[in-house]
Amino acid sequence: MDLAPDATTREITARVRDFLVDEVLPAEPVLGAQVAATPEDWSFRPVVRQLQATARERGLWNLFLPPGGPAGAHGGGLTTLQYAPVAELTGYSPRLAPVAMNCAAPDTGNMELLAHFATPEQRERWLDPLLDGAQRSAFCMTEPAVASSDATNIATRIVRDGDEYVITGRKWFATGAMNPDCGLLVVMGKTDPDAPRHRQQSMVLVPRETPGVTVLRGLTVLGYDDRDHGGHAEIVFDDVRVPASALLGGQGEGFAMAQARLGPGRIHHCMRALGTAERALDLVRERAAERVAFGGPLADQGVVREWAAAARIEIEALRLLVLKTAWLMDTVGNKAAMTEIQAIKIAVPRAVGQILDRAVQVFGAAGVSGDHPLAELLAGVRTLRLADGPDEVHLASLGRAELRRTPYLARPAGGPAT
Numbered sequence: 001m002d003l004a005p006d007a008t009t010r011e012i013t014a015r016v017r018d019f020l021v022d023e024v025l026p027a028e029p030v031l032g033a034q035v036a037a038t039p040e041d042w043s044f045r046p047v048v049r050q051l052q053a054t055a056r057e058r059g060l061w062n063l064f065l066p067p068g069g070p071a072g073a074h075g076g077g078l079t080t081l082q083y084a085p086v087a088e089l090t091g092y093s094p095r096l097a098p099v100a101m102n103c104a105a106p107d108t109g110n111m112e113l114l115a116h117f118a119t120p121e122q123r124e125r126w127l128d129p130l131l132d133g134a135q136r137s138a139f140c141m142t143e144p145a146v147a148s149s150d151a152t153n154i155a156t157r158i159v160r161d162g163d164e165y166v167i168t169g170r171k172w173f174a175t176g177a178m179n180p181d182c183g184l185l186v187v188m189g190k191t192d193p194d195a196p197r198h199r200q201q202s203m204v205l206v207p208r209e210t211p212g213v214t215v216l217r218g219l220t221v222l223g224y225d226d227r228d229h230g231g232h233a234e235i236v237f238d239d240v241r242v243p244a245s246a247l248l249g250g251q252g253e254g255f256a257m258a259q260a261r262l263g264p265g266r267i268h269h270c271m272r273a274l275g276t277a278e279r280a281l282d283l284v285r286e287r288a289a290e291r292v293a294f295g296g297p298l299a300d301q302g303v304v305r306e307w308a309a310a311a312r313i314e315i316e317a318l319r320l321l322v323l324k325t326a327w328l329m330d331t332v333g334n335k336a337a338m339t340e341i342q343a344i345k346i347a348v349p350r351a352v353g354q355i356l357d358r359a360v361q362v363f364g365a366a367g368v369s370g371d372h373p374l375a376e377l378l379a380g381v382r383t384l385r386l387a388d389g390p391d392e393v394h395l396a397s398l399g400r401a402e403l404r405r406t407p408y409l410a411r412p413a414g415g416p417a418t
Contacts, residue, residue: 003323009082016060016089016101023054024093024100028373031096035228042178042218042227044099051100052133062131064103064268065111080264080326084271088319091275094380098272099229102131106139106175108268109261110186113203117249117257126184126205136230137184138177138208141258143170144234149393151255152197156189156237158204160251164241165191165204167212172234178218179230183208187237188254201254205246212240222379260334262388266341267329269384270322270348276377277315277352280359283374284308287362298362307358314351322348339401342394349384350391356381 005013027047034045055061063076063086078086090097098104107130114127129135146153156169169189176182184205191202206213218231225231249257288299288308298304322344328337356378360367367374385391405411 001324001327003081003320003327005085006082008078009085012060012063012076012078012082013085013089015058016063016086019055019058019060019100020089020092020097023051024097027051027096028093031228042231043180045228048096048099048228051096052102055101060101061133062102062111064108064264065115080267080329081323084267084323084326087268087271088275088278091272092279094272094276094377095228102133103268104229105265105268107137109265110137110139110184112264113186113248113257113261116260117253118205119245121245122205122248129183134181135184136176136179136182137186138174138182138230138233139261140171140174140177140185140187140206140235142173144172145170149390151188151201151258154188154190154201156187158187158189158191158202160191160244161241163244165244165246167204167206167237167240167242169237170235171237172232173219174233174235175226176230177208177215177233177235178227182230185213185235186248188258191251191254195252198255199252201258202251203248203254203257204242205248206237206240206242210240210242212238214238221383224376224379264329264334266345266388267322267325269388270318270344273348273352273381273384274315274319274322276381277311277355280352280356280374280377281308281311281315283372284359284362291362304362307362311355311358314355318344318348318351339398342398345388346391346394346398349381353378353381353385 027050030047031045034047038045059076061076063078064083065076066079066083067077076083087103090101090103111127111130114123114130118127126137130137141151141154142148143154143156146155148154156167156171159166159168167187167189171187174185177185185208186203187206188201188203190200192200194200208215214236216234216236218225218227218233221232284304284307288304289297291298293301321340325337325340325344328340334341356374360374360378363372363374366372369375
């Protein structure tokens with residue numbers, strides 16, 4: 001297992017770092033001003049489009065796409081292990097860097113779904129505009145009336161009627177769907193409630209402007225509406241009709257496709273979260289050096305030093321686990337790496353949430369204000385403990401697998417924890 005960055009990784013991360021320093025970080029206050037000037041707008045602000053143009057010029061576009069496949073020629077051709085440190089860097093400015101490079105959720109996951117499972121006609125209609133940044137999309141899985149952490153609970157019905165599918169149900173937290181540029185809704189629902197548990201669900205591709213689709217409202221996340229990138233919508237589907245050709249993959253394959261979508265998404269989220277933790281530590285260093293309390297700078301307080309030391313230990317340990325997971329995904333596949341994928345999904349948001357919480361303590365009242373990014377960063381990381389499956393679901397699955405594992409001394413050294 002070689003987790004050292006290769007020449008390609010070193011070169012691309014150097015360019016991404018320069019992009020952050022030269023363009024993205026100076027653009028953060030500009031975005032804030034543009035959002036304040038247009039408080040009712042859910043679309044990308046001009047500064048985002050400017051950053052996207054610069055990212056294209058610098059060859060920093062669609063870097064999340066792995067080599068090969070129908071969409072491979074449109075991306076950076078990076079392996080999961082090569083992309084991991086790139087994702088970490090973008091997490092330093094999660095509000096701007098991912099979207100500037102067309103590497104932001106939910107479009108990344110939807111593009112991967114389309115690249116793997118769509119027909120050539122579906123890819124031409126939906127994937128190409130997403131790869132080009134000309135359109136946005138939303139993933140409609142979570143529902144307000146049921147515990148959607150158990151996908152078999154999903155109540156939205158997708159019923160075949162001749163040459164059409166009819167969709168009826170209610171979804172929420174469809175990220176990006178408030179953006180007027182969102183043209184595609186990837187909707188997961190039940191096509192056969194009597195089938196085996198994991199064969200009941202299917203996915204269909206629904207144009208946002210289809211009759212019967214009603215976007216009710218934008219939801220908030222701990223008070224943040226995230227309107228500058230399209231918010232999180234609650235959507236009603238009332239007898240929405242789409243042609244049978246809108247089915248993604250095969251009927252009954254929705255659950256399996258959702259799992260395929262979430263594997264790469266989880267590692268992307270975790271790497272970005274580590275970049276967010278590094279941002280928090282940078283802010284703490286500045287604050288601790290300049291802020292005076294009890295006769296000296298906060299940096300002289302033992303508790304602050306202990307927090308900083310603990311944060312460094314956690315970041316370094318979890319970065320290694322995430323890199324190992326990325327390596328396994330590249331070498332043995334997502335299914336064989338599921339133990340590690342679940343482990344990072346549990347451990348990283350928890351640890352980074354605690355790092356951010358302690359950073360807020362160092363800042364005091366300023367930490368929970370809008371004058372610094374910590375509160376917004378904390379809200380985003382806290383959400384990760386629910387997004388792509390809550391901690392409890394992953395803990396239950398991981399614990400079940402752990403109790404079935406081969407005894408330690410009977411296993412070969414290294415490799416996936418099967």
